[in-house]
Amino acid sequence: MSENKVIFKNQNIIIEDRNKMTVTGVEQVESFNDNTIILSTIKGGMTIKGEGLNISRLNLEDGSVKIDGAINGVSYTGKEATSKNFIGKIFK
Structure with a gap:
């Protein structure tokens, strides 16, 4: 049985x-x-920093997330970054 995976092209x-x-x-x-x-x-990768952050809505089927809280900054990493690289950064 093949897996139906949605491919997203745009990011907003x-x-x-x-x-x-x-x-x-x-x-x-x-x-x-x-x-x-x-x-x-x-x-x-995307890192959102702030205070009182909360994921109010997450829908991985359509690839969207809504976040509430005081947003102080957003930073990006390249596509080649994987979750193990994020963990490495956390434990620096």
């Missing part, structure tokens, strides 16, 4: 008033807590 990031964020093109949530959310997206 919408930040509203620095306290609501919507990201499309999300493949996986690598880790999250109140201060950091690490996502694997079609364009590479």
Whole structure:
């Protein structure tokens, strides 16, 4: 039986008033807590830093995530980064 996997081509990031964020093109949530959310997206890794962060909606079928909380910064890593590289960065 073949697996039906949705392939995403675009990624959009919408930040509203620095306290609501919507990201499309999300493949996986690598880790999250109140201060950091690490996502694997079609364009590479994404790290969201802030305070009181909460994933209010996650739908991996359509590749979207909604985040609430005080968003202080977003950083990106290249597509070649994998989850083991993220773990290596966490334990530096």
